[in-house]
Amino acid sequence: MSTLASQQQQVIRTTPILISFLIAGFIGLFSETALNMALGDLINVFQVSSSTVQWLTTGYLLTLGILVPVSGLLLQWFSTRQLFTASLVFSIIGTLVAAVAPGFGMLMLARVIQAIGTGLLLPLMFNTILLIFPIHKRGATMGLMGLVIMFAPAIGPSVSGLIIENLNWHWIFWVSLPFLVIALLSGITYMQNVSTITKPKIDVLSIILSTIGFGGIVYGFSSAGESGWGSSIVISTIVVGLAALLLFSLRQLKMSKPMIDLRVFKYPMFTLGLLAVFITFMIILSSMILLPLYLQTGLALAAFSAGLVLLPGGVLNGLMSPLTGRIFDKYGPRGLVVPGFAIMIVMLWILSTVNTETSILTVILLHSFLFIGVSMVMMPAQTNGLNQLPKELYPDGTATMNTLQQVSGAIGTAVAITIMSASQSSYMKHVANPADPAAISAALTAGVQDSFIFGLILAIVGLVVSLFIKSSRVK
Template sequence: MSEEAPTSFERRLDARLVLSVIAAGIMSFSGVCVETAMNVTFPTLMSEFKIDTATVQWMTTSYLLVLASIVPTSSYLNRRFKTKTVFTVSMCFYIAGIVTGLTAVSFPMLLCGRILEGIGTGIALPLMFNIITEQAPTKNMGVMMGIGTLVTAMAPAVGPSVGGWLAENFGWRAIFAALLPVLIVAFVLGIFSIRQSHPVEKRKFDALGWVLLSLSFVCLVFAVDFGSRLGWGSPAQLALFAGFVCLLALFVRHEKNVDVPLVHLSVFGKRRFVLGVVALVTLQFTVLGLSFLLPNYSQLVMGTGQTEAGSILLLGCFVGALMAPLSGQILDKLGARRPILTGASCALLGVILLELFSGNLHTAAATAIYVCFAFGQSLMVGNTMTTSLEQLPAETRADGNAVINTLQQLAGALGTSVASAIVNAAQAGASNVAHATMLGTRSAYLVLAVVMVVPLLCMERATRAKGSAD
């Protein structure tokens, strides 16, 4: 049953489409901005709230875990409610989270704010890409994906540098205060620009499927976190891993038998799509791992301030942001293989260089190496997402979008948790915290370098000529 919805929609590239993408993207921008900005403040938060590395990383992990739980509902929300309604609700959650963070007087209250922000961003992130895939002309899809990626790619450039400067001069709460005007602008843009491009359907929500999937994610993230607290292979950690596997198996079985599934698992029948998903997930694991490692290494090992620590990511993220729309144009002109494989190679090289020089790294060198990584990331993300979603029929692209965004957020949470666990293990009982942090960071870089081989191999296979992969 449809209600007050268009029976047909003309795809066109105009100002309203661009503004609606920007409006939805600003919340994604704000989420990543706060995340990367707060990474720079971790040593300050550890001191103020008397917490350790394994605890403070939950600022990022809790946010990404909530995102991973909310994003799977995006396919249902996209079909059940008007686009503008979904946007408004997500904005309300996000602003509530920002205000909670701004007024937080304890670490648990700060975490509650991040959880509310995660709900808002979890709704908004797929919304942006759904608008693009449903409303952009096919010939301009690569460029529009690039614009969407640009919105979120700017956040890692702004977050650490501006956030570090705000925290160092006005305190970490200023990070939340500075975002409120940006969110008001986004709200106004969204209200006046977002269009409805598809009929709204009355359909049931697969609550049981959502609970099973969310609980499986919780078990997995806590299992990784317990590795740093109780030791890898501890009974509690093994029990959580077992819980993750069982819950995920129950979710898959349930989805195959339910009339209206949370996510159509048929998308996993497309081999090229699956390879693209694996590439994006492993890349996101590395991106969030580096976002945690570099600012903390800079402060604890190199002895820099928050502003300088944040600036390490600035140039690389700025280059990546500039490349985002250009990479879409490259895709439209040259196809997927060359830009994606070039990007994967540059990103892998960047992580390898960080590992090789981690014992004697300074700000300029770290910045230059991260530029190499960010350049590769910008060539990969939007192009890989576009190429992967093109493998799916139009009616399941919202499900494919939900799968990609869900697993990216889960991978980000795991990347932060794993990086934190490795560093925390090295710091445990060490008399020289700076040296221990250096050793732990080097080990984490080695793990990330191995992980970054995966997207290169996956996309080499996924972008082969038709007939050799699917």
């Protein structure tokens, strides 16, 4: 009996568990953006169009959009160790296949396998943090995770730009591989089972509806950037996706044990936090695609230089996350989220006025302050929302948050690219010589300006939402 009691009272070694997650999460998210800088090279290497090569990113997002909703169910079926090991094994296999991929098809398959690893890891990471850290320490811990989650995508373009200039694109994956192996070994040694396995009944229809729903929406919005909003494929996949999502939601509300418990939306701070995160993620991903295009085409910078311009903002954002986490633990979310959106509004308004004469220093400052605003919103809004949920709804809350982040990323990117392309085309109609490089730069810059106005509108909506956010600390 005493052995059973001692097993139940197992001492949870939070630091090694956290370190294992941080290494794995860092590399998973690093490889998500590291490949973006290599897309230009891959077009020439594989002799494919830019719309085809974009699938290396879209396919990754699509896999996450399909898999993450199911993660709430997986968290209740498998132990923490099993899921952590599975996620790392998928990431390692995907990275290895990508490193040796001889053609585009093989690289595409590798990206899907990598995304399965990341899709298993992210919800597991958030859920485990909620279980092993008391509520008054979660802000600081989430801040540390924010450091990793924001820092990895930020340095991805710079590191991959450096690799591409000196080696070749295969090395982006060879560099990641040892870190994934270290994370796996660390997890095998230190990871503990902290979740309760309830093995709820698996509802196949819910999984099918969720896959069609989230998959259709991510696919539709991702395709809109290349095919245009009038395309029958885009319209039909978004409509089918929305219809499947509606049926999925109705089914969840009727089930006694749903796949994703939609009761999470009964908690107002969770819903407001989710909205704030949704809007912020759209701003992050749209600016992460607009700024490299503007720097490389509008200001004619090389890939590595463009990566370096975006580095300070990403690093600052990462360094701010632990600080905002500690402020959140002490004072709650309000004093961070409202000023965070205010800073984003000012920066996006100035970014909507950039032109081909704008100095690189100005872009560095604007990008840095934009991402300071992002760090003041992202983790505090997310942690405050999840804090309001009862323990049994943690898997559903983390699955919902992570799924809608992928969806918002796809929507934000697609809308930004569409606005940019439309503005570019209308600008080119009034140009005397469309082949003139100066005209091409100016047209792209005009498109980027209009896309940042879209970001500005999003940030204003976010500010309005943030006025209603209150601390959800359990007394």
